[in-house]
Amino acid sequence: MASRLASRAASYLRIQVTHRGFASVVKDLNYANSHEWVKVDGKSATIGITDHAQDHLGDVVYVELPEVGVAVKQGEGFGAVESVKATSDVYSPVSGKVVEVNEELNSSPGLLFLYQVNSSPYEKGWIIKVEINDSGELKNLMDSDKYTKFCEEEDAH
Amino acid sequence: MRYSPEPEMDNLVVGIGGMTIPQTRNVGLPLMRLIRLEGIPILQQLHLEEQLLRTSSDNWCIINDGTNIPSIVMGISGKPAELLDIDLVLRDQVPVIKRNAEIGMFTGGGTVTVDHGTIFVTFICNRDAVPGLQLYPRPIMSWSSQLYSRVFQRFGDFHLRENDYVFGNRKFGGNAQSITKNRWIHHTSFLWDYEVRNMAYLKLPKRAPEYRLARDHLEFICPMKDYMPRSVFIDKTVDAISTEFSVYSEQTDPFKISSNFEPSTRLLTRQELEEVASQPESPVSQSLSL
Numbered sequence: 001m002a003s004r005l006a007s008r009a010a011s012y013l014r015i016q017v018t019h020r021g022f023a024s025v026v027k028d029l030n031y032a033n034s035h036e037w038v039k040v041d042g043k044s045a046t047i048g049i050t051d052h053a054q055d056h057l058g059d060v061v062y063v064e065l066p067e068v069g070v071a072v073k074q075g076e077g078f079g080a081v082e083s084v085k086a087t088s089d090v091y092s093p094v095s096g097k098v099v100e101v102n103e104e105l106n107s108s109p110g111l112l113f114l115y116q117v118n119s120s121p122y123e124k125g126w127i128i129k130v131e132i133n134d135s136g137e138l139k140n141l142m143d144s145d146k147y148t149k150f151c152e153e154e155d156a157h
Numbered sequence: 158m159r160y161s162p163e164p165e166m167d168n169l170v171v172g173i174g175g176m177t178i179p180q181t182r183n184v185g186l187p188l189m190r191l192i193r194l195e196g197i198p199i200l201q202q203l204h205l206e207e208q209l210l211r212t213s214s215d216n217w218c219i220i221n222d223g224t225n226i227p228s229i230v231m232g233i234s235g236k237p238a239e240l241l242d243i244d245l246v247l248r249d250q251v252p253v254i255k256r257n258a259e260i261g262m263f264t265g266g267g268t269v270t271v272d273h274g275t276i277f278v279t280f281i282c283n284r285d286a287v288p289g290l291q292l293y294p295r296p297i298m299s300w301s302s303q304l305y306s307r308v309f310q311r312f313g314d315f316h317l318r319e320n321d322y323v324f325g326n327r328k329f330g331g332n333a334q335s336i337t338k339n340r341w342i343h344h345t346s347f348l349w350d351y352e353v354r355n356m357a358y359l360k361l362p363k364r365a366p367e368y369r370l371a372r373d374h375l376e377f378i379c380p381m382k383d384y385m386p387r388s389v390f391i392d393k394t395v396d397a398i399s400t401e402f403s404v405y406s407e408q409t410d411p412f413k414i415s416s417n418f419e420p421s422t423r424l425l426t427r428q429e430l431e432e433v434a435s436q437p438e439s440p441v442s443q444s445l446s447l
Contacts, residue, residue, distance in 0.1 A: 056293035056295070058294060077338075083294060084320060088294075089335075089338065091338060154291060155291075
């Protein structure tokens with residue numbers, strides 16, 4: 001299911017998708033070792049958690065969003081994701097200012113979990129948009145190949 | 158003549174209030190600092206835990222044997238109107254603690270009532286405390302359930318069922334966790350005993366584990382006292398921890414540390430509860446209520 005949705009996300013975003021046995025990784029995104037992805041378009045960055053993360057966290061029931069206008073720093077927490085029985089901090093892969101948060105996430109009446117984050121982590125499940133202030137920082141992140149390998153090594157334990 | 162080497166006095170660990178603790182090497186087991194409390198209010202315990210999670214770099218185990226004020230603890234996504242009988246809560250002036258709504262939040266988990274029959278056991282650990290452990294909810298719970306199976310061996314048919322600790326198919330322990338990049342906290346409320354009237358504050362939750370099968374509270378839970386004495390449970394838990402960690406029992410009162418740390422867990426005010434009580438239930442939650 002994850003790879004089918006990832007393909008739809010890919011055609012929407014017009015990017016290539018690497019099909020793996022399980023968690024999907026989207027090409028042309030950058031990844032942090034805390035399992036967040038970022039899509040950079042000039043000075044604008046969209047951030048969410050990866051398929052690997054949503055798969056390991058289980059059904060997500062709530063996302064704690066920062067306020068628009070707050071500053072974020074690469075590697076520092078900006079919010080959290082609550083799944084069944086656990087709250088997990090999320091960390092910003094870039095530094096900058098939050099310009100938009102995904103209000104849709106917490107406003108799905110009648111649903112017991114956040115469909116978007118689990119089923120569409122790279123598309124509908126985006127969490128914040130940031131105006132970045134240092135594109136040089138992107139070199140500290142992984143590309144899709146490195147991230148794929150990183151996940152494989154983690155899961156091998 | 159056999160020579161027994163002295164235990165090595167390795168790194169000095171700076172303890173609470175600046176006191177140094179010798180960290181004796183014990184077959185390479187990581188250090189775990191044990192705090193044993195009795196009857197401490199749950200809000201105070203949660204504040205301490207939050208502080209240790211966020212500002213300490215040591216591994217901790219906190220055991221609070223009973224809490225003196227019956228209270229309700231809600232998860233961050235918990236909506237009071239849906240989970241609580243607000244009128245009853247207001248009438249009896251039961252403290253309602255909400256695990257945070259701000260950034261830097263604390264554990265998830267469902268809504269529980271806690272009282273003097275509840276025994277709390279919390280682990281606060283570094284990433285490397287348990288070798289090879291991935292910092293996600295299921296692996297952490299798998300580790301903790303293995304530890305508790307050693308505790309309950311031969312006392313009962315213990316399992317981790319979905320996210321609860323059960324004997325057979327009856328829940329006696331509920332869990333909540335918080336995970337950061339390099340530390341995690343796993344917090345269990347064990348129902349050693351409970352007061353039936355405290356259960357009345359909770360409505361049947363919309364979101365319930367599958368194995369509950371629409372049973373009401375009293376059919377779904379069981380008290381641990383039917384299986385083992387209180388002190389035996391605590392002693393066996395400390396024994397089980399000692400097989401994986403070098404346990405150091407804290408002697409200093411942890412609440413005497415002065416700190417600038419601002420915890421995020423808080424009490425809901427009476428006004429907030431009254432506002433909730435005066436709002437009509439939304440049509441959606443009505444249609445979904447069990």
